[in-house]
Amino acid sequence: MTLGTFLGMLGAAMAALLAGIGSAIGVGMAGKAAAGVTAEDPDKFSKVLVLQLLPGTQGIYGLLIAFLVFIRVGLFEGMKALTTEAGLTLFAACMPIAFVGLLSAIYQAKVSVSGIGLVAKRPEESGKAIILVVMVETYAVLALLVSFLGVMIPAYA
Secondary structure, three states: OOHHHHHHHHHHHHHHHHHHHHHHHHHHHHHHHHHHHHHHOHHHHHHHHHHHHHHHHHHHHHHHHHHHHHHHHOOOOOOOOOOHHHHHHHHHHHHHHHHHHHHHHHHHHHHHHHHHHHHHHOHHHHHHHHHHHHHHHHHHHHHHHHHHHHHHOHHHO
16 A cells, blocks of 8 residues: 555545544434433424434535545555555545534534524424524535545546
């Protein structure tokens, strides 16, 4: 394995790891709040479940970028010998979703917890709570787009 191939794989691992950690923390935070609301009123379960799930998307985005890198480095068909420059390019391409995924999932969870509190008091406002949570998602989607474009540039195809 070349240094470039290693750097590409390291970037993939960072994308999946950091975005996944953020999502695990986020879903856990929102899950605690959702469990409390559901304990008081089980009929609100479906409304709070949506709010709990949203911070989990960043982990999916990180995993998607990791799989794209795996394809780029030929993990499933015999590893390619990437140059150091190509490996650094892949590594750098993975960083937006790695770090934005980590942080946005945690901040999205904070908004989710507040939204779950809103649903506890006013269940008819669940749509507004979801919109507020999705606004944080916008930045994760932008980071996913930047990482996707970076991974897909043909310099190391």
